Amino acid sequence: AQTVTQSQPEMSVQEAETVTLSCTYDTSESDYYLFWYKQPPSRQMILVIRQEAYKQQNATENRFSVNFQKAAKSFSLKISDSQLGDAAMYFCAYSPGGSEKLVFGKGMKLTVNP
């Protein structure tokens, strides 16, 4: 079965510093997609970044970037220049290519300290 593991339930970071959120997944598929979602206190899930498994280049969206290690089945999210608005729950998610469904990790709470 495909699983997504976020081993750190909580992390904190100082404003303006960099933080890395870890995620590992288990799959036998070769074609798949990985996502990071953010859930702020409003609780609406927001897509932060997406990575296609066939791409070697790590995805980047402004202050957010990923470190995708396919062989290690690792997909970490780096947030640079952390801002107070980055405080949220972060969920890692996996989707096999062509699937209608996402498999979510249990989430991690990020606190940003001023």
Added chain:
Amino acid sequence: SQTIHQWPATLVQPVGSPLSLECTVEGTSNPNLYWYRQAAGRGLQLLFYSVGIGQISSEVPQNLSASRPQDRQFILSSKKLLLSDSGFYLCAWSVLGGISSEQYFGPGTRLTVT
């Protein structure tokens, strides 16, 4: 652009009462539609998904049901609520037949069963 609506935003219902939560999507056709539940401090549990009108897949046997009477409308129902049905309910959509199941979420409904 596409938008997704959910209502009501908040609902308090007594045990044994019926439930109807509605989700509609605008700006796209033939979307995949999803219902998730999130218990306090927990991850997302996929309840139902639909790839077309009248086509519903249930992920977890339970007290709830889903219907899709129109292309962009997804309804979550219950005939008799249980205390355990309390939670935060999220609706999401993705592109039908899309390469990845990149999903976009609505603002959610907070349900409290008393």
